[in-house]
Amino acid sequence: MEETILKVKDLSVKFDxxxxxxxxxxxxxxxxxxxxxxxxxIVGESGSGKSQxxxxxxxxxxxxxxxxxxxxxxNTNLLKLSDTQMNKYRWNNIAIVLQNAMATFNPYMTLRDQLIEPLVYHKGVSVQDAERKAIELLDLVKIPDVKNRILLYPHEFSGGMLQRAMIAMALICDPKILIADEITSGVDVTTQIQILxxxxxxxxxxxxxxxxxxxDLGVLSKISNExxxxxxxxxxxxxTMKNLIYNPVSPYTKGLINSIPQFDKSCDRLEFIEGETPNIDNMPAGCPFCTRCKFALPKCFTQKPNLKNVEEDHSVSCFL
Ligand SMILES: Nc1ncnc2c1ncn2[C@@H]1O[C@H](COP(=O)(O)OP(=O)(O)O)[C@@H](O)[C@H]1O
Ligand SMILES: [Mg+2]
Structure with a gap:
């Protein structure tokens, strides 16, 4: 049995x-x-709730x-923690890397200072040891000429290099979980492959x-187990990624897979899912996909399907 490190149950995010x-x-x-x-x-169109x-x-x-x-x-429910308690988990246990690397860095601090800060101030590591660790990580993410580059400011790096430096920064406190949110969006394909x-x-x-x-399911499929x-x-x-590609069940997933060129070599015309994502003010009462689904039954419009197991390690929310 593989150990579960994070368990999310019945998570909802509602905005006023x-x-x-x-x-x-x-x-x-x-x-x-x-x-x-x-x-x-985690894959989904823009606005589907991934970042939340x-x-x-x-x-x-x-x-x-x-x-x-x-x-x-x-054994701790993180949602019950105060912000101060939560701070002990951020960086140390769970770290996050976001799409916009530039915004994550402080423009007035050198890369060295930003990288060693959490170690020196939150973990009491000596400056020398912290710097050694920073250099080790920047090496790991393949920043060339680290010893000199570490003294530069964020604007002196290229976008791709900054993205890699951000990964190094997220790893500085040895997190057990890393969350990477759209970090390969907005970079060119070569950089994308390097980052992956x-x-x-x-x-x-x-x-x-x-x-x-x-x-991008194509990007995701290169790296994900589930x-x-x-x-x-x-x-x-x-x-599992394998099930999703070879045995997708939900009509939405099928549409998503058919719209990726490399997954269906036999087709010479790219399929796309017709219609548009429902508006916030106009969310269907039933399955959110019902208005675009070719197979929708009457009850799809009125009831929300729950996520149900269709086989081992495979759950789908669909009445079909
Ligand atoms: N502070 C907020 N107030 C209201 N709605 C928000 C707020 N932040 C995000 N949203 C909405 O939540 C939905 C999910 O957003 P998000 O998780 O960022 O989507 P994704 O990352 O999949 O593109 C979107 O419709 C977005 O507009
Ligand atoms: Mg997002």
């Missing part, structure tokens, strides 16, 4: 919006388990959010678990 305070559910009853040393991918899942795990959602459910790490390979190597090297978030398909805040399908 507008002046006459309406509730908008960005994440609804999400559940999953992250296994030690595994990579769990990541942020809620670390207690970083915006102030107008209400987060409910459980996020269990080492790097993450894969680092994750194996450190025996870490990884939650890898991307809107995968969650999100649509409008709902999990549509949750299974």
């Amino acid at each position: 919006i507008g002046l006459n305070i309406k509730k908008f559910t960005a994440v609804r009853n999400v559940e999953f388990e992250l296994k030690k040393g595994h990579v769990l991918g 899942i990541a942020l809620s795990i670390l207690g970083l959602c915006d102030k107008n959010a209400t987060v409910s459910g459980e996020v269990i790490y080492k 390979k790097l993450l894969h190597d680092v994750q194996k090297h450190m025996g870490m678990s990884l939650i890898f978030i991307s809107h 995968v969650i398909v999100m649509y409008c805040g709902h999990i549509m399908e949750y299974t």
